[in-house]
Amino acid sequence: MGDYKISDIYQGGYSSLNPEYSSLFTGYRVKDTSTIGVSSDPRTANILKDVSDKLSTGQKVIELSMIDLGTPLDTISKQQLEEVNRLSKLTGVDITVHGPIVDASGITQQGVFDDAQREIIERKLINSIERSQQLNKDGNISVTFHTANSLPGAMWSKTKKGEKILAMPVVNQETGQLSMAREEEKYYPHPVPVKGERSGEVVPVGKPVIYTPGETIKIMNDTKWSNDLDQVEFNRQHANKLLEEIHPIFIGRYLQWKEHEYNPDKVPNPNIEPKEYEEIRKIYTANAYLNESQRKVNALFDDAVKYSPPEKKEELKKLANEYTKILVDGKNNPKVESDAIFMLTQRLSSMESPKIFLPAEEYALDKTTQTFGNVAFDSWKRFGGSKKAPIVNIENPPAGFGLSRGEDLKNVVQGARKKFVEIATKPKREGGAGLSESEAKLEAEKMIGVTWDVGHINQLRKFGFSGEDIIKEAEKIAPLVKHIHLSDNFGMDNIELPMGMGNVDLKEVMEKLGEKGEKAKKIVEAAHWWQHMQSSPYAVTLEATGSPIYSMGMAPYWNQAIGLQQGYLGGLEGQWLPQINYETFGTSFSNLPMGLGGQHQATGRGRFSGTPME
Structure with a gap:
């Protein structure tokens, strides 16, 4: 007998012998199909x-x-x-x-x-x-x-140099409002020593200083803290200008008047003369500025306690005790109150800015x-x-x-x-x-x-x-x-x-x-898939995960299923003899089972005339 070779009838067809077959197969095999749904x-x-x-x-x-x-x-x-x-x-x-x-x-x-x-x-x-x-x-x-x-979320960029954040959402913890911190370029009329993440660098004139989103958030906190402290000092200085024009004797009379307001039954009315009212009025005006400073500095102290690191809490507590002692010893003296506010703002400004703005x-x-x-x-x-x-x-x-x-x-x-x-x-x-x-x-x-x-x-x-x-x-x-x-x-x-x-x-x-x-x-x-294909993705998922067809967990797998052939009595369907085989070659029988040579019922026509066979 001479050598001969049996080849596939249809070249390029699916191979039921290849456990890795199927363009869907991901390479990962889920052995227990009961875990897939x-x-x-x-x-x-x-x-x-x-x-x-x-x-x-x-x-x-x-x-x-x-x-x-x-x-x-x-x-x-x-x-x-x-x-x-x-x-x-x-x-x-x-x-x-x-x-x-x-x-x-x-x-x-x-x-x-x-x-x-x-x-x-x-x-x-x-x-x-x-x-x-x-x-x-x-x-x-x-x-x-x-x-x-x-x-x-943050806007990321992955390059050869690594991961980089281009922008990130920021929340104001006091209001809950969101904003966006982005990478920024800024030019300055003088050399700028870089702080923070790139500390030690000096950017020359003509080149931009590049701030990362994290550095931008720090600038936002520093700017807000500085502006708020400046507002406290602005009101305090207005009060000081008025107080400098007033003789100490009138301040004493003002304190007597305040004590009478607080305790009219214990402190007699100081009977301020009409000519003294102008000076007393100035003190009241100065006190209004101080009250505004006091209100603002109290809010800033609250921010410092809430939004500073835990290790700063003890330092802030000592500062509060020191501030309170000065006010108590001053007995409502506006000049003493002004000095106390100045001391408090100076100490707060020397501390790291509270993190009011935080990455969202x-x-x-x-x-x-x-x-x-x-x-x-x-x-x-x-x-x-x-x-x-x-x-x-x-x-x-x-x-x-x-x-x-x-x-x-x-x-x-x-x-x-x-x-x-x-x-x-x-x-x-x-x-x-x-x-x-x-x-x-x-x-x-x-x-x-x-x-x-x-x-x-x-x-x-x-x-x-x-x-x-x-x-x-x-x-x-x-x-x-x-x-x-x-x-x-x-x-x-x-x-x-x-x-x-x-x-x-x-x-x-x-x-x-x-x-x-x-x-x-x-x-x-x-x-x-549901929307466009109108069918369950379960079967194709079994194919993609190469799950075993039988419960024993062995081959064949679902990614091979499309290449599995039915027996002769099943009509040699599938890739072996697809419908095109009957449409091309036809049969001489009608309405017989395919296993006995019958024609596909889907066509219902002969191959010559194109008219129904019955």
Whole structure:
């Protein structure tokens, strides 16, 4: 017999023997398909029908999107939640929840931080926890919340030299108003020694001094502090000019008059002569200037206490005692009061400016951790501890929003856990749980974790970040991950496609998340796929993640499924003999099973005349 070679009938077809095949396959293989699910439609309140429809795909986990966008959370009745709970028990499906997308920091739609608004948001999140518990009263249902929704983030730029912040939002802590600090260039008519981040440099005349956003914020604080102190001194000097024109004897008469005003029964009326009124009137005018200075310097001292580092508090306390002693010893003498104000302003001006203007994300971090810490403890206390209470999982919003990077999310979770511990260790009579610190820390770790959205963080690419940079972001939060959201995009916009259709490096990201990522529920968020393709992304996700077709966990995998061939009695369908085969070559039979040579019913026409065969 001569040598011969059997070749594929159709060259370039799918190979069912290649476990790495498929343009969708991401290289990361999810062995346990029960950890993969899709989210419900956030636009409908009929979640029972939506969940029932999605169960037909065979998935074992579904996330209810109660995100409060388009359809308010309160339109979902408690009966719907109870029926979904029954359905999940009957089918053995796990339910998770995506809670309302709000700003836990309390920033309003007008861009103002408001603590009253933060408390409203906290109650809203607690309400969503209560409603989520109806879906699983016997276990820890995962409830996901974003760190932020409308809070703006820093404007980053990634170059060969490293990361750079071009602009960052700034909050005035006194008013809650937002502004923007940008990188600025300023020219001066003299050489300028550079301070702060580049201390030691001297910029010559003709070249701009470049201020980073961080340095711009310091300039904002220094300028405000200096201007406010100047206003105090302006009023004090006006008072001094008037007092210098007045003879000390009239000041004495003025003090007698004031004592009579305060204690008319004990201090007799000094009976000031008409010719003395002009001088006394000047003293009253000077005193009005001093009162304004006093009011302003009191406000500045309050700012110094509130917005200066903790180590400055003791120094400020000593300064306050010294100032008070001078005023008491002066017994309402306006000259003594003027000297006391001068002393206080001089000492305040020598101190570092209070941080009234603060990076908005730094300010929001404190408020956000307070909210999530309170919500998690309320869940723990209300529903019987960490064995049954809904878990608070905090998600990174799309890159570009505030608190959206790996380090931000890590700080939010750790801060919320710290707040949980602070409350839990308080005595029960004070609203706590009376736990030891070690017990409280353990419970906090169980109750608060991370939902890592691989599509959201991928949008760092629009700032110049590489795939390697984004993988490092995942590494920062890996130990905290309890839940994962899967969506693909190209890094430019908040687009949600199934995995394998964009440039998210899923394999590398999941490798960094390790065992926690492998065990976590993975919810496919593919809104734009639903919108345009009108089909579930579950099947293509199984293909993208190379999940095994059979429960034994071995080959073949879903990324190979498109190349698998049916047997002869199945009609040799698929890539082996596609419909075009029948349309091209036809058959001599009609209405017979394909296994016996019958023609595809879809065509219904012969190959010659084009008329129906019957």
